[in-house]
Structures are given as C-alpha cells and as structure tokens.
Amino acid sequence: MNPSEQLFKEAFNSNKDRIFRICRSYSKSNEDAEDLLQEVLLNVWKSLPNFKGNASIDTWIYRITINICLRARHFSRKVNKHMIRVDGVSLANTAEEVDYSKDAEYASLAACIEELKGINKSIVLLYLEDMPYKGIAEVTGLTENHIAVKMKRIKSQLTNCVKSK
C-alpha cells in the first residue's frame, strides 16, 4: 500500500462520522446520505494520486465532500448511473432515520441550516464540525476575514431562527 493510501485511510477513519453528517445535511434521508458518502469516498480514492499535500488531507477530503454534495444536490440534473457501492463502509444504524420529534431543538437547527443560502450552509456545517476559520477558508477558497464576517452574521441568524421556531 502506498503512503497516500495509508494517509487517506487514517484521515477517512478519523473524519468518517463528520463527513457523513455533512452528507446527511445535504440529503433527505440516511439512504440518500449513504449514496453521497460512497460517491465522496470513490472520488477521494480516485483523486489520491493527485494529492500534492498543498493542503492537509483533512481539508482536501472536506473539499471533495462539499463539492460532491453541492453538485449532487444543487448543480446537476444527472443522477449518477454508474454509482458503485464499496464494501467496508456502511452505516452502523441504517434503519434508524432521524427522529426529529425526540429533539425539537435539533430539528429547528436543521431546518434553519437548510434555510441558509449557498455557501453559508457549507461554512456553518464546517464550523459546527469544529473546523477553525483557517481550515474553512482553505476548503471554501474565501479569506479568513471573509469567513469571520460571514460567521458572525450566520451565528446570530441561526440562534434567532432556532429560538423562534
């Protein structure tokens, strides 16, 4: 196994739940999110030979994750007909859909995140996954200052939105 493959496995293993949560935020169901996760995984694997190390592998994987989610959910009418499912990656509790009634506040937050426009949704998801502004800037291609200004606005917008629901 070459070093980049090993690096990928370690990075994927430590980020897999976060990646899934991002996919889930761009999907209507767990099944839909699993398809996105598989597509992310395949694209990460296929792009590995081109990983130059200019950004950290985590940043690189998050870029692919969000770009795939955006393409699949917003910028393309194509359904991926050549979708393949790779063994070794599965959801621990596939049957369990999100039961929003159990957590009204989370349901409100999810609805408020869904209402965010364009890149704001990607920024807030990375922020809630504890990524620093520097990392978010590297994933999005915006400056750190720009992210900070946006986040200030988004946080207050989200807090008001969640409390009002």
Added chain:
Amino acid sequence: MMKEYLKTVYDSFASIGKVKFDPASFDEDITAKLTKFDRAIRLRDARESFAALVVFIIFFIKLIMANQSRLGQVGDIIVLFSCIFITYVLHRFKSFSSNVYSLPIMEYIQHQRIFLLNQKKLLNNILWWYLLPLSIGLILPEFENELSGRQVTFIVLLATMMGVIYYLNLKAAKSLQPFIEEIDDFVKDAKEAD
C-alpha cells in the same frame, strides 16, 4: 455563547449516523470495483466512437467503390468529415476531470459553471455541428436527378427526425439554465461580505 448553544444543539445529532469502516474489506473491494467501473466507462465511450466509426467505414467504402456523380462524392465527403468532427466535439466537451472536486469550493463552482455553459452551448448549437452537416451529406446525393417519390419520403423522414432531435436538445439546454442561475446566485452570495 452563541457557538456553545449551537454546538450543544448540533452535537445532540452527533450520535446519529455512525459510519463503520473496515479497511481490510475496503482494500479488497475498491480495486476490483474501480477496475470494473473504469471498464464500463471505457465501454460506453467506445460504443459512441464505434457508431461513428461504422458510419465512417460505410461511407468511405461507398466513396471509393461506388460509381457516383460529383454530388454523391461531395455528400460522402461531408458525412466523413461530420463523423470525425462529431466524435471530436463529443470527446472534447464530455466531462471534466474528477480532480476538480478537490479544488476549493469557489474554484470548483467556476469549473462547474463553465462545464454547464459548454454543455448548454453544445446542445443549443447541435444544428450546426451535428444535424445540418450530416443531413446535407446524406441528402445531397438525392438531388443528382429529378426527385422520385421514394427520395422525397427519405428527405421528409430525415428532416422530421433531425427536427425532433433538435427540439429535444433545445429542451435539454433550457433545463440547464436553472442550475447556471443557482451557481450565479451562489457566487454572488459568497462574495457578499454580509
């Protein structure tokens, strides 16, 4: 304060959707499936080129072997060049590399925009790079002599078929517009400093 609040709410979701990752079975599976996947993609591309190749060979043989008038030969040459040009255009604008997914979001979005604009242009202009040259090449030999009933039927059928293809392509081009507008809105929102 706001961050803690949002984080607490968000983390209440964190237990849902745990992913199991088994590197050993992943290793075993990914290589085999990707090889199969790449083969399927290559086969699909080859099928498209094969159709053009078959038409090319038929018309090349006809051009060399058949005793035709000048008009018939010109028609065949147009069909031959059309086959080459159509294959070139389809390969040139088919898709973009999967490497673009690893670009920062704002750069990737620009690639996606260019890709969609190219697709739209291609569909809108199909009359010029596909339908018209091929139709002219096929119809031209029919005008060698006075048109018979059979020839008129052939021309009408061909024109109808090309018309339907043209209409479907225009419709497909129109369906891409909302995605282009969504990208433009996305870029505009992202650039606003709020």
